[in-house]
Amino acid sequence: MKTLVVTADATITNGVAAAFPDQNGIDLTSVETVPAAINRLANTRKGGGQFDFVVLEFDLPGLSGLKGVNHLSDLHDRRPFALLMRGGSLELAQRAYRAGANAVISKDLPANEMSHALELARQGQFLCLFTDLVHNPAAISLVQLSERELQILRGLCDGLQNKEIAHAFSIQEVTVKMHMRAVVRKLGAKNRTHAAMIARDLNLV
Template sequence: MNILLAAETPTLSNLISATFSEVADLSVTHVSTATAAQTKLDSARGQAPIALVVLDYALPGLSGLNGVRQLAKQLPNTPMVLVLRGGTLELSQRAHRAGANGVVAQNLLPDDMSNALKIARSGLFVSVFADELTSADKDALTQLSDREMQVLKGLCTGMQNKEIAHTFSIQEVTVKMHMRSIVGKLGAKNRTHAALIARDLGLA
């Protein structure tokens, strides 16, 4: 059985292997970017099928639920588990509509994560969040100026500073200034965290 793990780090590999230890010829392939995941899914056609995709929502280049939707279209009958840092019920429902049949918190206990992976692998929909559920206040977005919202939306779609600057006809240094302001107003750790907060709030 082939499983694709798309995450910046392969930390889930051992857990996945332990979860499906009874499966003969188990193979877990790790990729660290959305582009690599797309390439792997394309190359899988005509070969041994991928039985499960485990996808980190913070995967570089994923572009939020749009990226989830694109990956799901490549293998429409393959179960996909989306791993989140925190999350909301609304986001879980939107992820399901985008093509993921599993939405789980990254900080689940190993046994809970294993059970969620097994349920998702069976084709059923599962959504499991840990007790430390994180959900940003929607009022946070109202603190952003119109330009900051434009910059944030660009960030959520995977655009780099240069692309955002070109799209809105502003200087790249201005984009960086807006990005610092966005991170501060959303209480984020960095731009990636700001994008995750925005996605949780339904901006992406």
């Protein structure tokens, strides 16, 4: 079983390896950056082979949100693909599934539960498994965003630029910029990138 793990966290790589201790012939490859993952998937496919399973840390810098997940999944020919993240929501899991990931799993799971979750994900089953840390209504209530602002925020977290968000919702780019400024202000963020990070921490997307 050829498995690609995309993370800069050795704990995650070791956890994936430990999830399949009784299987012979496991071939685990680990890369620490998104560009390295793209190159490895593209080169493997070009050589006539492919990975059986991809495990990706969703918080990895440079991923560009679900847009990046979709690109990696396409290179992986939509085969079993698991996202590991801290926090999350059912809505995000559904959108991740549409982007090509069949599993969204909390990074905070105990080792034995992580093993079971990864095994199910490797089999291609749709899986959404979070910890109690996900549900934090008190934190979410501190942020009051309009429905349009939430749409803009989701587009931002998917890695879309203002022009792409405007096209997606059939609005003017100047309107997107206006809402984006409001989102950044309401979240107390320094910039749009920081706003996306806060949104994920508060499970707003």
